[in-house]
Amino acid sequence: MKKKGYYGHWGGAFVPEVLFETFKELNVFFEEVKKDSSFWHEYLQLMSSYSCRPTPLTYAENLSKHFAGGHIYIKREDLNHTGAHKANNVMGQGLLVKRMGKKRVIAETGAGQHGVATATMAAKFGFDCTIYMGEEDVQRQRPNVFWMEKMGATVVPVTDGSKTLKDAINEAFRDWVTNMDSTHYVLGTVCGPHPFPEMVAWFQSIIGIEAREQILQAFGKLPDRVYACVGGGSNAMGIFQGFLQDEQVGLVGVEAGGKGLSTGEHAARLAGSDASPGVAQGYKTMFLQDSDGQMLDTHSVAAGLDYIGVSPILSDLWEKGRVRFAAATDSEVMEALDLTMKKEGIIPALESAHGFVQAFKEASDLGRDEALIINMSGRGDKDIFTIANAYGDPSWKEFIIERAEQYKKG
Numbered sequence: 001m002k003k004k005g006y007y008g009h010w011g012g013a014f015v016p017e018v019l020f021e022t023f024k025e026l027n028v029f030f031e032e033v034k035k036d037s038s039f040w041h042e043y044l045q046l047m048s049s050y051s052c053r054p055t056p057l058t059y060a061e062n063l064s065k066h067f068a069g070g071h072i073y074i075k076r077e078d079l080n081h082t083g084a085h086k087a088n089n090v091m092g093q094g095l096l097v098k099r100m101g102k103k104r105v106i107a108e109t110g111a112g113q114h115g116v117a118t119a120t121m122a123a124k125f126g127f128d129c130t131i132y133m134g135e136e137d138v139q140r141q142r143p144n145v146f147w148m149e150k151m152g153a154t155v156v157p158v159t160d161g162s163k164t165l166k167d168a169i170n171e172a173f174r175d176w177v178t179n180m181d182s183t184h185y186v187l188g189t190v191c192g193p194h195p196f197p198e199m200v201a202w203f204q205s206i207i208g209i210e211a212r213e214q215i216l217q218a219f220g221k222l223p224d225r226v227y228a229c230v231g232g233g234s235n236a237m238g239i240f241q242g243f244l245q246d247e248q249v250g251l252v253g254v255e256a257g258g259k260g261l262s263t264g265e266h267a268a269r270l271a272g273s274d275a276s277p278g279v280a281q282g283y284k285t286m287f288l289q290d291s292d293g294q295m296l297d298t299h300s301v302a303a304g305l306d307y308i309g310v311s312p313i314l315s316d317l318w319e320k321g322r323v324r325f326a327a328a329t330d331s332e333v334m335e336a337l338d339l340t341m342k343k344e345g346i347i348p349a350l351e352s353a354h355g356f357v358q359a360f361k362e363a364s365d366l367g368r369d370e371a372l373i374i375n376m377s378g379r380g381d382k383d384i385f386t387i388a389n390a391y392g393d394p395s396w397k398e399f400i401i402e403r404a405e406q407y408k409k410g
């Protein structure tokens with residue numbers, strides 16, 4: 001029999017003994033709601049009234065013509081509340097917390113997107129909310145910190161270690177150990193100890209369920225390939241689950257190639273050769289680590305893909321050859337973003353644009369009677385500082401300087 005919480009030999013639940021009871025409770029509730037169709041119904045209701053679901057599947061007619069290959073469809077997760085697929089996970093966990101009768105949620109965040117989504121959910125459900133964020137990231141992501149605080153969350157800057165995401169994760173676990181009776185830890189992606197990978201994948205499966213129906217309706221048959229960017233892997237697992245059983249549909253995960261795989265400045269775990277198996281943060285997967293198991297520094301232009309581990313479910317699907325992995329570099333991402341804006345009037349998040357890069361490279365391999373889907377995990381509005389910088393837009397720079405000077409004058 002399959003060992004619970006394992007995907008092949010990946011996954012597991014390596015948690016401190018003091019959290020055993022909390023994880024037991026979480027597992028019991030999760031198993032219960034999985035069997036309870038009224039829970040999924042309540043989830044669908046909430047997502048349709050609060051987060052614009054079902055999100056559309058957009059036919060990218062101009063891009064399809066441009067590449068003169070397969071028809072390109074875009075699954076529009078950018079149209080969720082707070083602008084990304086993260087809403088699917090946090091709202092689902094919010095409903096679960098309500099069932100458990102807990103009143104407080106905590107979360108880790110790197111770029112701040114998961115923090116904002118969690119703060120939104122906490123405000124809506126009336127939970128107390130504490131967000132752990134590396135001090136470095138607090139400084140880099142001021143707009144997100146601003147919104148979290150305005151929605152009533154407490155943002156705690158973490159000053160340990162490298163003052164980034166992995167330190168925030170450690171601090172969130174410390175909080176949970178101290179306050180487990182009242183508190184639920186809203187993990188942000190399909191990683192961490194069981195049941196989180198399975199639970200987050202379950203909530204995100206809403207993407208794939210919709211996309212499968214929508215492509216059959218719009219195109220009359222299944223797509224040849226489905227592309228998604230991979231940070232922790234939640235948006236990718238979300239859409240892939242709609243097509244996992246259809247062996248003829250190729251599934252492609254695209255990781256952050258950063259400045260290039262040979263530079264060491266990237267976050268390619270499964271697409272590169274720098275990662276190795278390890279156990280950290282409560283689960284076993286492929287990590288970017290040195291030979292002593294110390295985590296390496298990663299880099300990506302997209303903060304949401306800049307992570308040392310990857311979903312154990314994806315490590316398994318990679319090992320079995322069911323999901324293929326590729327990497328997109330920072331500069332390829334900017335090119336794909338530019339083309340998508342100009343051809344379709346759509347602004348993908350820097351993270352999502354990684355999926356676009358690989359789809360564009362392969363679109364002309366497909367015939368005119370074939371289709372591909374790109375999962376657009378989020379919208380690019382949040383990335384205006386980075387994107388404007390990359391364009392080197394002089395009037396934008398002037399605008400920022402002028403604003404700063406106005407502030408100084410008071």
Ligand SMILES: *Cc1c(COP(=O)(O)O)cnc(C)c1O
Pocket residue numbers: 084085086113114188189190229230231232233234235236304305349351352377378379
């Ligand atoms: C957080 C984020 C990601 C990366 O997370 P996954 O768990 O890999 O999906 C990708 N895209 C956007 C827009 C994000 O906000």
